Amino acid sequence: MGVIASLPEAIAELVRDGQTVALEGFTHLIPVAAGHEIIRQRRRDLTLVRMTPDIVYDQMIGAGCARKLVFSWAGNPGVGSLHRFRDAVQRAWPAPLEIEEHSHAGMANRYVAGASGLPFAVLRGYVGTDLPAHTATIKPITCPFTGEVLTAVPALNPDVGIVHAQRADRAGNVQMWGITGVHKEVVLASHKSLVTVEEIVDRLEPRPGAVILPGWAVTYVAEVPGGAHPSYAMGYSERDNDYYQAWDAISRDRDTFTTWLKEHVLDRVPTP
Amino acid sequence: MRWTADEMMTIAAARALRDGDRCFVGIGRPSTAANLARRTNAPNLVLIYESGTIGAKPATLPLSIGDGVLAETADAVVSVPEIFNYWLQPGRVDVGFLGAAQIDRYGNINTTVIGDDYRDPRVRLPGAGGAPEIAASCREVIVIVKHSPRTFVERVDFVTSVGYGSGPDDRAKLGLTGRGPALVITDLGVLEPDPETAELILTQVHPGVDPARAAEATGWPLAVAPSLRVTPDPSSAELSALRELERQD
Numbered sequence: 010m011g012v013i014a015s016l017p018e019a020i021a022e023l024v025r026d027g028q029t030v031a032l033e034g035f036t037h038l039i040p041v042a043a044g045h046e047i048i049r050q051r052r053r054d055l056t057l058v059r060m061t062p063d064i065v066y067d068q069m070i071g072a073g074c075a076r077k078l079v080f081s082w083a084g085n086p087g088v089g090s091l092h093r094f095r096d097a098v099q100r101a102w103p104a105p106l107e108i109e110e111h112s113h114a115g116m117a118n119r120y121v122a123g124a125s126g127l128p129f130a131v132l133r134g135y136v137g138t139d140l141p142a143h144t145a146t147i148k149p150i151t152c153p154f155t156g157e158v159l160t161a162v163p164a165l166n167p168d169v170g171i172v173h174a175q176r177a178d179r180a181g182n183v184q185m186w187g188i189t190g191v192h193k194e195v196v197l198a199s200h201k202s203l204v205t206v207e208e209i210v211d212r213l214e215p216r217p218g219a220v221i222l223p224g225w226a227v228t229y230v231a232e233v234p235g236g237a238h239p240s241y242a243m244g245y246s247e248r249d250n251d252y253y254q255a256w257d258a259i260s261r262d263r264d265t266f267t268t269w270l271k272e273h274v275l276d277r278v279p280t281p
Numbered sequence: 282m283r284w285t286a287d288e289m290m291t292i293a294a295a296r297a298l299r300d301g302d303r304c305f306v307g308i309g310r311p312s313t314a315a316n317l318a319r320r321t322n323a324p325n326l327v328l329i330y331e332s333g334t335i336g337a338k339p340a341t342l343p344l345s346i347g348d349g350v351l352a353e354t355a356d357a358v359v360s361v362p363e364i365f366n367y368w369l370q371p372g373r374v375d376v377g378f379l380g381a382a383q384i385d386r387y388g389n390i391n392t393t394v395i396g397d398d399y400r401d402p403r404v405r406l407p408g409a410g411g412a413p414e415i416a417a418s419c420r421e422v423i424v425i426v427k428h429s430p431r432t433f434v435e436r437v438d439f440v441t442s443v444g445y446g447s448g449p450d451d452r453a454k455l456g457l458t459g460r461g462p463a464l465v466i467t468d469l470g471v472l473e474p475d476p477e478t479a480e481l482i483l484t485q486v487h488p489g490v491d492p493a494r495a496a497e498a499t500g501w502p503l504a505v506a507p508s509l510r511v512t513p514d515p516s517s518a519e520l521s522a523l524r525e526l527e528r529q530d
Binding site: 035036060061080081084086087088090091095098099111112113117118120121132133134135136137139140143157158188189190191192194241243247248250253 | 331332333334343346370404406408411414440443446451
């Protein structure tokens with residue numbers, strides 16, 4: 010547990026065709042390099058889970074890795090739509106994409122239930138919206154104490170959960186800080202996990218407000234400096250806002266996207 | 282100083298925020314307006330972003346809800362489950378600030394799909410994000426959206442976030458704790474729910490805007506409040522602060 014491996018080794022060990030895989034990171038610490046490795050290893054028919062599918066999921070969907078998407082907001086933050094996602098939903102290119110759609114509060118609670126070993130979570134949510142009519146994983150539930158009707162959503166327990174973090178030590182203990190989103194929840198909810206980190210250090214210096222995942226709670230750790238780009242790792246890199254803006258034009262057209270994917274992902278062998 | 286309709290909309294939205302309010306901010310125009318308010322009429326506005334940053338004080342406009350500048354300047358950074366469960370859900374937030382792809386006569390918001398068939402949409406939009414629970418649980422909601430007949434529709438194609446449902450009693454029936462959309466601020470004026478019917482009516486026009494223009498840009502017969510107000514002109518201080526913000530952007 011907390012085994013230190015190279016990124017290609019870890020993905021080859023963990024991710025199989027047809028599995029449910031969650032790559033998380035709420036704008037910050039998105040495991041983009043791991044997503045690219047999944048594309049390079051040509052995984053297919055994945056159920057991809059992510060609260061905020063953004064550029065890396067647009068790339069994975071456009072590359073044909075996904076059969077289904079479980080999500081709550083699919084867009085290019087601050088820029089606009091995800092064109093590969095739209096092309097898959099509206100025109101089934103390169104493959105039909107089934108969707109299971111939630112709100113952020115619902116998805117966050119599904120991970121909490123998954124991490125807690127519970128079958129479902131309860132929240133005040135979705136009431137009066139059209140989402141329950143289209144999403145089978147949203148159901149009313151009556152509080153046994155007050156009789157109030159609330160909403161239940163089932164636990165998410167992905168086969169593999171993947172996140173990026175700032176650093177780990179040689180025993181695979183992981184330290185992260187800044188916006189940590191659902192990082193802890195997705196790692197603990199998933200059957201197996203991979204954390205890519207900016208660096209592996211001899212000793213983790215304590216940091217106020219940091220989240221620690223003990224090595225025994227993580228399956229693999231891979232050192233991938235810059236592995237969140239164009240997202241960022243607080244203390245190591247800045248968000249590459251120009252890349253997000255440039256993605257709009259690259260992703261709009263199938264041919265431009267395909268050329269980009271070959272040059273920047275498929276033909277790029279990661280440095281060991 | 283002269284100004285654009287976009288600038289007027291952002292300034293009107295900033296003015297609607299009260300000093301000391303705790304405000305759940307969406308990215309884009311709501312974020313610009315909230316950050317402008319912090320520099321003008323509401324210096325103690327508490328900006329809360331769904332990334333878990335509470336009390337963010339960014340010096341420049343963030344492009345996303347999770348830019349580093351938000352975490353670096355926040356009073357607290359909490360996890361995403363915590364921001365929704367501990368802070369939003371129990372009603373600790375005064376104002377939810379939302380945008381919309383479509384908004385209807387009763388202030389219901391669509392950010393999911395355009396078209397009648399959810400499984401085969403004409404346009405697939407990003408989806409819900411935090412909006413359904415923001416619209417349900419904030420004490421009140423302010424919507425900021427440009428006026429056009431494509432956006433202001435009789436009935437939204439998909440209810441992503443509930444306004445007043447189909448009338449004045451629906452929020453109570455659904456058990457929604459917040460009051461719902463109090464203001465819809467556009468580039469032409471301001472709409473507010475009629476206290477009797479909960480239908481959005483035109484209560485304010487921006488300087489130089491004929492109410493007929495707002496009616497033409499609305500997909501239902503837009504009622505005009507008997508005491509229609511005119512938005513005060515933007516001050517040079519407001520315009521300078523907004524342009525400074527957008528220049529940095």
